[in-house]
Amino acid sequence: MNEEILNFSQAHAEPKWLQELRLKAADAFNEIPLPFIEKVRLERWKLDEFKLAESLETGNVPTFTELPNHPMLVQVGSQTIMEQISPELADKGVIFTDISSALTEIPEVMEKYFASLVNFNENKLTALNVAAFNSGVVLYVPDNVEVMEPIENLLFHDSESDLPFYKHVLLVVGKNSKVEYLERLQTLGNGKEKIKANVVVEVIADKGAQVKFSAIDELGKQVTGFITRRGLIGDSASIDWSIGVMNDGEVVSDFDSELRGQGSHSNIKAVGISSGKQTQVVNTRVTNYGRNSVGHILQNGVILERGTLTFNGIGHIIHGASGADAQQESRVLMLTDKGRGDANPILLIDENDVTAGHAASVGQVDEEDLFYMQSRGIDEETAKKLVIRGFLGSVVTEIPIKSVREEFIATIDRKLDI
Incomplete structure (x- = not known):
């Protein structure tokens, strides 16, 4: 495994620090367990498939009736097929590109932040992603830059390829900057190749930064996967998440906001639909570290046929986070008597001077x-x-x-x- 990683990394001219990071992650992958997700026997999904490869050619290609007038990046498999950003944003130092290019254009930023929030030694799947990711995207917004138009990132799985969908996405938004970002995970074509997906997204919001992060996940029936999205939020900064969990396969979506800064804010809205015989899990955590930090979770889901949809909501206020506010609400609509819906709220409070609450329901x-x-x-x-x-x-x-x-x-x- 290590020789395979080294050969892949050298073939892509990756820096020494990234080679070493991949190798350390591979060692951890062999030693640490799968993550524990309430209500799911994750070992049955066989997500720990180590396969380091890239697509040599693209079969299915998306069609666009017209080019958008906002920044956009499109990848099919591991190949980037379109990348556009306005000269005005480029002049301000905004970088929106694939990982390979970012390693050349902003090497110090990459070494500082890449895999810093989703650490390889957390569990077997984070280790797998760091060791074997074959493509990804980086958005870097320098300090004091307001991006007026939305930035769109389309990551397509090619249904005719047996290449694992191993992606790593990094967003670094500088002090007092502002950006609106849309991410779409989607399957192209009607091929029947069954593959595994392991997607890691890291969002760093520095002091005073404002990030609106939207995502629509529409991976096909062929895909069994684990999607990790995590935000680190500094003083007076905010990340507002809006996530549509619309996959057709077996998928765990794991969201985590770390409210590290004083007065930091995170609002997570997640909606999902499960149908057929599929199982989807939305695992959402907000951890309040900073004083007067605010973390809210809203999760709404619909179940059809024999589908299973589970919402796990975890609000954790750390000792010292006085004035913190943690609220969560999870609702599941059952349109069938053969499916299964769960809404599991958890509050962990280690501080007295706080506000916290939760609500959950499953009904018709x-x-x-x-x-x-x-x-x-x-x-x-x-x-x-x-x-x-x-x-x-x-x-x-x-x-x-x-x-x-x-x-x-x-x-x-x-x-x-x-």
């Missing part, structure tokens, strides 16, 4: 809402769709690009028509 569509709409001439199926759209609307409305919002609504409707 409100009959009064349906009756009201039907009394106005709307048929039952349309009424149900409207109720569910509204239920999931907390994330839909946060998507910064109109065409993507419309695609997201179409995805919701597609899953509801199954």
Whole structure:
């Protein structure tokens, strides 16, 4: 394994520190266990498949009717097929590129921050990602830069390829800077190659930074995966997350916000739909370290057919985080009596002068809402769709690009028509 890693790293002219990091992660991979996720027998998913490779050619290629007028990067498999950023942003020092280019353009930033928030020795899957990631993306926004247009990152899995979907994404947003970022994980084509996905996203928000992070995950039935997204939030900084969990395969989505700074803020909104026989888990944590820090979690999900959807919400206020606020709410709508829904709230409070609370429910569509709409001439199926759209609307409305919002609504409707 180590010789394979060394050969891959040298072939891509990676710096010495990254070679050594990969090798250390590989050693840890052989020694440490899988992460523990409530309600899931993760060992059955066989996510610990070590395969270090890259796609030599791209089979499925996305089509664009017109090029967007905002920064965009597109990868299919491990290949970058499109990359654009305005000259104005480039002049301000904004970098939006693949990992290989970022290692050349901002080497000090990469060495300081890469795999610093999602450490390889946490569990077997973080170790696997650091050791065997084959591609990824970096967004760097220097201090005091406000990015006015949304930045879009499209990461496509090619369904005709057996290449594991091992991605590493790093966002570093400097002091008092502001950015709106949209990430999309999607499967292209109708191939039947079964593969594993291991995606790690690290978001660093420095003092006073404001980050709006939106994501729509639509990986196909062929994909079994683990998606880790984590934010580190400094003094008076904020990361607002809006995540749509719309995969068709077996996926764990693990979100974590570390409120390290005084007055730091994180608001996590996650919505999901599980159908068929699939299992999806949304595991969300907010940890308040800083005084007067605020961390809120809102999770809404819908279950169809024999699907399983689990929301684990964890709010942890560390001793010393006086004035902190931790709130969470998880709601699951059951549109079937054959599926399974769980909403598991956990509050861990190690400080006295704080505000904390949680709410959780699993239930059916409100009959009064349906009756009201039907009394106005709307048929039952349309009424149900409207109720569910509204239920999931907390994330839909946060998507910064109109065409993507419309695609997201179409995805919701597609899953509801199954």
